[in-house]
Amino acid sequence: MTHLARSRLVGWRLLQAIPVIVGIIIVSFLLTRALPGDPAAYFAGPAADAASIEQIRVSMGLDRPLPVQFVAYVQDLVRGDLGISISTGQPVMHELTTRLPASLELTGVALLFSIAIAMPLGILAATRPNSWVDHLCRAVVTAGVSLPTFFTGLALIYVFYYLLGWSPSPMGRLDFLHLSPPKVTGFYVIDALLARDLETARAALAQLLLPAITLGLFTLAPIARMTRAAMLQILEGEFIRTARAAGLPRRQVLFTYALRNAILPVITTLGMVFSFALGANVLVEKVFSWPGIGSYAVEALVVSDYAAVQGFVLTMALLFVTLNLIIDVIYTLVDPRLGLEE
Amino acid sequence: MNRREFLKGTSVLTAGAACLPFLKVMPAQAGGNETLVVVMGSTINSLDIHRSGTNRPSYQVAVNCYDRLLTFGTKTLEDGSLSYDYDNLQGELAESWEVSEDGRTLTFTLREATFWDGRPVTAQDVKWSFDRAVTLGGFPTTQMAAGSTTSPEQFEAVDERTFRITLPHASKLTLPNLTTPIAIVINSELALEHATDDDPWATEYLHRNPAGSGAFQVERWEPGQQLVYRRNPDWASGELPGAERIILREVPSASTRRALLERGNIQLSQDVPPRDAMELDAHPDVAVVSTPIENCLHVLCPNLRFEPFQDVRVRQAIAWAVPYEAIMQNAAYGRGVPMWGGDNSTPDDIQWPQPFPYRTNLDRARALMAESDYPDGFEVPLSFDLGQADWAESTALLIQEALGQIGITVTLDRIPGANWRTRALVDKQLPLHLENFGGWLNTPCYYFFWAYIEGNLFNSSNYHSDEIARLVDETLFMEMDDPDYAPKIRRMIEIAFEDVPRIPLYQPTLNVAMQPNIDGYTFWYHRQLDQRVLHSR
Numbered sequence: 001m002t003h004l005a006r007s008r009l010v011g012w013r014l015l016q017a018i019p020v021i022v023g024i025i026i027v028s029f030l031l032t033r034a035l036p037g038d039p040a041a042y043f044a045g046p047a048a049d050a051a052s053i054e055q056i057r058v059s060m061g062l063d064r065p066l067p068v069q070f071v072a073y074v075q076d077l078v079r080g081d082l083g084i085s086i087s088t089g090q091p092v093m094h095e096l097t098t099r100l101p102a103s104l105e106l107t108g109v110a111l112l113f114s115i116a117i118a119m120p121l122g123i124l125a126a127t128r129p130n131s132w133v134d135h136l137c138r139a140v141v142t143a144g145v146s147l148p149t150f151f152t153g154l155a156l157i158y159v160f161y162y163l164l165g166w167s168p169s170p171m172g173r174l175d176f177l178h179l180s181p182p183k184v185t186g187f188y189v190i191d192a193l194l195a196r197d198l199e200t201a202r203a204a205l206a207q208l209l210l211p212a213i214t215l216g217l218f219t220l221a222p223i224a225r226m227t228r229a230a231m232l233q234i235l236e237g238e239f240i241r242t243a244r245a246a247g248l249p250r251r252q253v254l255f256t257y258a259l260r261n262a263i264l265p266v267i268t269t270l271g272m273v274f275s276f277a278l279g280a281n282v283l284v285e286k287v288f289s290w291p292g293i294g295s296y297a298v299e300a301l302v303v304s305d306y307a308a309v310q311g312f313v314l315t316m317a318l319l320f321v322t323l324n325l326i327i328d329v330i331y332t333l334v335d336p337r338l339g340l341e342e
Numbered sequence: 343m344n345r346r347e348f349l350k351g352t353s354v355l356t357a358g359a360a361c362l363p364f365l366k367v368m369p370a371q372a373g374g375n376e377t378l379v380v381v382m383g384s385t386i387n388s389l390d391i392h393r394s395g396t397n398r399p400s401y402q403v404a405v406n407c408y409d410r411l412l413t414f415g416t417k418t419l420e421d422g423s424l425s426y427d428y429d430n431l432q433g434e435l436a437e438s439w440e441v442s443e444d445g446r447t448l449t450f451t452l453r454e455a456t457f458w459d460g461r462p463v464t465a466q467d468v469k470w471s472f473d474r475a476v477t478l479g480g481f482p483t484t485q486m487a488a489g490s491t492t493s494p495e496q497f498e499a500v501d502e503r504t505f506r507i508t509l510p511h512a513s514k515l516t517l518p519n520l521t522t523p524i525a526i527v528i529n530s531e532l533a534l535e536h537a538t539d540d541d542p543w544a545t546e547y548l549h550r551n552p553a554g555s556g557a558f559q560v561e562r563w564e565p566g567q568q569l570v571y572r573r574n575p576d577w578a579s580g581e582l583p584g585a586e587r588i589i590l591r592e593v594p595s596a597s598t599r600r601a602l603l604e605r606g607n608i609q610l611s612q613d614v615p616p617r618d619a620m621e622l623d624a625h626p627d628v629a630v631v632s633t634p635i636e637n638c639l640h641v642l643c644p645n646l647r648f649e650p651f652q653d654v655r656v657r658q659a660i661a662w663a664v665p666y667e668a669i670m671q672n673a674a675y676g677r678g679v680p681m682w683g684g685d686n687s688t689p690d691d692i693q694w695p696q697p698f699p700y701r702t703n704l705d706r707a708r709a710l711m712a713e714s715d716y717p718d719g720f721e722v723p724l725s726f727d728l729g730q731a732d733w734a735e736s737t738a739l740l741i742q743e744a745l746g747q748i749g750i751t752v753t754l755d756r757i758p759g760a761n762w763r764t765r766a767l768v769d770k771q772l773p774l775h776l777e778n779f780g781g782w783l784n785t786p787c788y789y790f791f792w793a794y795i796e797g798n799l800f801n802s803s804n805y806h807s808d809e810i811a812r813l814v815d816e817t818l819f820m821e822m823d824d825p826d827y828a829p830k831i832r833r834m835i836e837i838a839f840e841d842v843p844r845i846p847l848y849q850p851t852l853n854v855a856m857q858p859n860i861d862g863y864t865f866w867y868h869r870q871l872d873q874r875v876l877h878s879r
Contacts, residue, residue, distance in 0.1 A: 038763075038764040041763050041768050042759075042763055042764070043394060050768075051479075052479050052480045052481070052484055053768070055394075055479035056394050056395075056479070056480055059394060059479075086395045087387060087395070087397070088385065088387045089388040089393075089395065089396070089549060089565065090387075090565050095565075095566075099566070154597055157597075157598065157601055158601070161601060161605070162601050162604070162605060165605070169602055169607045169608075170593075170598050170602075171381075171593060171598075171602065172567055172568075172591070172592075172593075173567075176379055176568070180564075285594075286594045286595045287595045287597070288595075288598070289567075289592065289593040289594060289595070289598060291566045291567050295594065296566070299385075302759055303759065
């Protein structure tokens with residue numbers, strides 16, 4: 001696929017994303033309003049009376065008709081203002097830019113961990129079906145999905161922090177001795193390295209390890225399953241038989257021909273797992289006091305914090321669009337046939 | 343695996359073990375005398391208690407960073423733990439105060455104190471801060487009204503160090519109300535520098551930047567993660583805090599908080615759930631303090647808007663059917679004060695709360711049901727707040743089972759925290775529900791005012807009694823040593839015994855767990871952690 005064709009694909013995809021995002025803005029606005037509960041009464045405090053609840057309602061702008069509220073929301077959005085989250089008292093934009101990197105860092109490392117285990121495991125299992133490796137793969141996968149993440153998390157804390165003392169205290173991204181590194185990317189490990197502060201980078205990495213393994217154990221199941229299934233299917237293909245018959249080395253058959261063809265569904269799965277894990281690791285975040293985006297969204301939802309919920313949904317939507325785009329571009333890199341369909 | 347590979351493996355393990363001491367160095371340093379690490383499960387969302395939307399955990403910033411005019415002294419409870427003393431009012435920013443003959447003019451003389459930026463605290467600052475509290479609306483205004491202070495005209499800065507409050511009528515609640523976290527004194531000049539036309543009370547600025555004269559300053563605030571207090575060496579309104587720096591970390595999971603405390607990485611854990619408190623108590627290296635929360639009750643509320651509950655015999659039948667002992671063991675894990683099994687249907691004293699004259703007696707409950715207009719029973723949903731599930735869930739299950747035995751079919755209705763206030767307290771539509779109001783000001787009339795007067799927020803049973811309404815009206819501002827006070831309160835409690843629109847289950851406790859070498863922890867009615875008195879031995 002030529003360079004031009006690829007940038008056309010990217011442009012076309014971005015164009016397609018616009019109606020999706022407009023739809024999401026409208027739906028998230030309406031859905032948050034449809035939530036039961038009255039944020040004004042909730043935020044008026046423990047001993048408020050009807051008059052003070054009304055005061056809060058006016059100050060939150062909730063006394064105005066819905067279309068007026070929506071227009072105001074869109075106007076703010078155009079200026080890049082996502083509003084102020086009432087439950088945390090911070091601008092939503094600020095919260096998302098500090099919490100999203102925390103989640104991305106955790107999910108990214110978790111995914112690297114699970115790829116490092118799941119892909120070799122899946123390939124080995126596919127090349128030796130029904131051998132002990134295959135059974136091991138099956139056992140790991142089953143255990144990974146069936147153990148709830150909070151349980152794995154607590155068990156890991158109990159063993160590695162409480163009993164052995166190898167892991168630092170599970171208190172979030174850094175323990176209380178280290179100050180957060182100057183913000184460049186928002187990823188603590190990278191920022192600390194950029195600031196040439198090895199000590200903090202090491203501490204941030206140490207904090208990251210247990211939660212990333214917890215999350216990784218959960219996400220490796222779909223990756224391993226998908227790798228195994230795709231490899232099995234490809235390995236039965238005629239071109240593999242031809243390659244083997246032609247006496248190509250085993251390594252070349254496996255990695256150059258089989259894996260390259262099997263990798264497409266695996267990449268799709270990776271994309272899905274990544275975006276799923278980003279929003280769904282609330283329990284891991286809770287157990288490890290990780291200031292991520294999942295727990296932020298859930299707490300905002302529970303107290304009907306409109307601005308925060310809308311900001312979260314919008315961010316996730318943008319993230320999905322970007323992720324899908326990246327995956328599509330990777331497809332064309334991996335399999336040149338895909339680009340020709342246009 | 344051959345021998346060589348095995349040896350290689352073990353040497354890797356040994357190398358790993360060699361790293362251990364380095365990892366352990368850090369927590370040991372943190373445990374020094376100068377810095378205390380405290381964890382809590384909730385999040386601080388503002389540094390300004392007057393702002394609308396500021397949540398309850400944030401009140402502790404007002405307690406630790408600001409001064410009030412008055413405070414309470416300390417007393418030692420029966421179990422040796424410390425508590426504030428409602429009967430011992432003391433000056434904080436006020437050096438002395440005078441109450442006029444008719445009780446309607448209160449004059450305060452301020453001590454020589456300075457704000458953190460070095461500016462002296464003046465009566466003008468007090469006036470500005472109180473004006474702010476009564477003007478901004480919402481909770482601060484409601485709380486100020488409890489002390490009969492509702493408008494800025496009532497506050498007067500007479501001179502630099504003299505401040506005066508004028509009241510429409512004398513009230514015993516005004517002085518205690520000045521000790522609440524709401525009645526803080528703010529550096530008005532600094533705040534006004536950041537005020538705008540849209541925001542004349544500088545809520546945007548004070549939301550992130552406290553400006554007080556209190557014992558601690560906020561050194562660092564990362565919402566959702568931590569808040570770091572640093573001691574103010576020039577604090578004039580009390581004894582200098584023992585800790586130079588206090589790191590308050592947010593750790594949402596109760597199990598993680600527990601592991602941190604047991605491992606000795608932190609010094610104190612706030613708001614420990616009853617079950618953890620019970621188990622930590624057995625741990626040799628952890629000290630647990632459980633203090634009954636004054637003027638607070640966990641109650642079962644039959645709503646009089648639901649027709650069967652208009653029959654007092656039905657309400658009494660429920661009060662006889664509730665499995666009090668089982669609730670105490672399974673919901674409160676023994677950490678509470680029984681509020682059942684009183685001997686007398688007329689109270690001997692005005693102590694509040696005090697045990698109601700009911701105990702679990704299903705025969706008596708069935709007899710009352712048979713006499714009532716609903717001998718065949720009825721169906722009713724029992725609602726509770728999911729945010730309170732740690733005690734409410736098991737309590738509701740036990741009540742469901744017990745009421746089933748007297749012919750009342752109960753279904754459980756779990757309501758998410760955000761909807762709870764609206765449905766239970768504002769709309770007051772829940773037929774049967776669990777409620778946990780506690781009054782900050784520790785007088786029985788104050789509790790009755792909020793919980794037994796029709797239309798008031800915590801009367802979620804929609805109960806009305808002409809006599810209680812009259813008695814509350816007469817006693818709310820009356821001095822407690824007035825000879826008329828005690829008989830009126832006793833009568834009030836007697837009616838509450840008889841009518842049971844709120845069936846008390848038990849008085850809950852506030853549980854705090856800490857390292858055994860931490861001294862000075864003091865219980866406060868506002869349930870916030872007073873960091874100023876903590877120190878390690």
